[in-house]
Amino acid sequence: MTVIELSFEQAMLVLDKALQKKHLSNIQEMVLRLCWSGYTYAEIAESSGYDDDYIRDVGFRLWQMLSKALGENIAKSNVKTVLRRHYSSLKQVDSQVSTIAAFPTPKIQQQQDWGEAIDVSVFYGRQKEQELLQRWIIDEKCRLLMLLGMGGIGKTALSVKVAEKLQSKFDFVFWRSLRNSPAISDLMRELISFVSQQSAASLPENLDVQISYLMKYLRSRRCLILLDNIESLLQSGETSGHYCTGYEGYGQLLRRIGDEVHQSCLVFTTRETPSGFTAREGDALPVRSLQLTGLSAVESQQILATKGLVDSTDECQQLIQRYAGNPLALKIVATTIQHLFDGNICQFLQQGSVIFGDIWEILEQQFNRLSANEKQVMYSLAVKQDWVSLQHLQQYVIPQISERELLEALFSLQRRSLIEQRSASYTQPTVVMEYVSENLIGKVCCEIPTAENYSLA
CATH class of the missing domain: 3.40.50.300 (P-loop containing nucleotide triphosphate hydrolases)
Known part of the structure; x- marks a missing residue:
């Protein structure tokens, strides 16, 4: 007798029918999926970040739930065998239903x-x-x-x-x-x-x-x-x-x-x-x-070539690195180089500023969404211009914030794709760092008092 090799998705179809209006929770499905793949409870706990005892408890309640739904005792050791048998029964029933056309299914047009x-x-x-x-x-x-x-x-x-x-x-x-x-x-x-x-x-x-x-x-x-x-x-x-x-x-x-x-x-x-x-x-x-991160050097060069930029490889590489392979930024800057610098990448790079026009606006929109703590962290990273450890970063953020607030800000900035992490150190993509630096300079300049702010005594 040939043993049917049951996939996890086929097993879920069995459970979907058996549980009817009920459904497995996210954590229950994860435990079932990993048990199905041969993981132990300890391995599931380690890979998911949950406590070992908690995973075992989820497993215990899961087997109870499935036993009740399917009408027989189910455990981690026999779940595949039981679901394989139920799947075979469902296939036979489905075949009989199809034969007598008891429940015709309307054809779905794509x-x-x-x-x-x-x-x-x-x-x-x-x-x-x-x-x-x-x-x-x-x-x-x-x-x-x-x-x-x-x-x-x-x-x-x-x-x-x-x-x-x-x-x-x-x-x-x-x-x-x-x-x-x-x-x-x-x-x-x-x-x-x-x-x-x-x-x-x-x-x-x-x-x-x-x-x-x-x-x-x-x-x-x-x-x-x-x-x-x-x-x-x-x-x-x-x-x-x-x-x-x-x-x-x-x-x-x-x-x-x-x-x-x-x-x-x-x-x-x-x-x-x-x-x-x-x-x-x-x-x-x-x-x-x-x-998503920036495009590779080869892919970025395709964008520049499409825009008619055919300078030396070294100059193209510098341009790609400064914009971190961001395709939209490369398209914008390539058009600017063609119109204002006659297609000469070297002349553009020598003028210094790489943040302007639509590129500035894109970064401005994203920066303006940040919380006050996130902005302070971004300013501190821009000032350092290098990788900064978590310990040192807390000292640089002015005004100082608590460790909890710093971790929340860093986690949030990661979720916004505005910082990069390596081990326990952080920095900003080059194009983001330049924007934040210019933003900070403008902020400081606005706050410096001028002679007009003072009246003669």
Whole structure:
């Protein structure tokens, strides 16, 4: 007799039917997934950062829950055998149902709504990132993915490029920009109408019920949803990740899509990590993030060549390094070099300043979102112009803040992609450091009293 090799995704289909309206929590699914892969409780605790006893307790309650749902004793040692047997039974039932056509399923016509998605017919590099995202979405069935990076790094273009490559794998593809901060009710109305093929004539007012309605379609149909610029929904002037008043529903939507079992995927792009995401992501979990950094030297040179810059390799390398391979910044500066310096990179580099125009505006927008503590940390790093240890950094921040506040600020700045970390030391990308330095000089100059500020005695 041939033994069926059951995948974890097939096992989850068995449990989805057995548990009916109930679903495994995020931590329960993680424990089950890793047990399925042969991890011990101690290994699960170590890889996830949880206490060993807590993981064992989660496992104990999980087996109790599954035993009750499936009507027989289930433990870590026999879970594969039991679920394999139930899966075989389901296949037989499904076959019988198909034969008598008791529950005919209407044919789903593949549909796509690209909204305001940009044209990516000209696209530079990111081959490794494309392959990684494709593996996560198709092979590993991830449910929620975040593309994180500073402004201009290429998050939007990558999301569209990957969606174009994978569109044939999905029944529905839905792409939307959140730059203008649409209300969650408006997005849900559009999204549900689309995936239901306009069969949902009216929706309840309650958001939780609306999301449940959407989840039904995400379980029964293969949907790829892409939301661009989620940072537009987040508050400025505070540590990163807090939703603006009235937009907390987006967090509720992301949590449920990440936590509940379904066969679809939501990808979102952002300059900062929304609250609640970090606790859910992990290398062995269906919620993951990809932080984008600058393009490689070869890919960056392609951008410069497209703009007609063909100076020596050394000069091109200097230019690429100063802008950390940021594709948008390279496109902007290449146009400037052509118009103001007759295409001479060397002359541009000699004039000193690399932050101007649209590049300044991009960084200004992101810097203005920072909390007071984050700005102080950024100023301190810019003054040092080098890697700074956590211990030394606390001494440089003026006015001084507590260790807790410093750690919160550093963590928030990492989530905004504005600092780099190596071991326990921190610095800023070159282009960010130059902006912050100029910003600090302007701030100091404004605060220095002049003769006009004084009256003669």
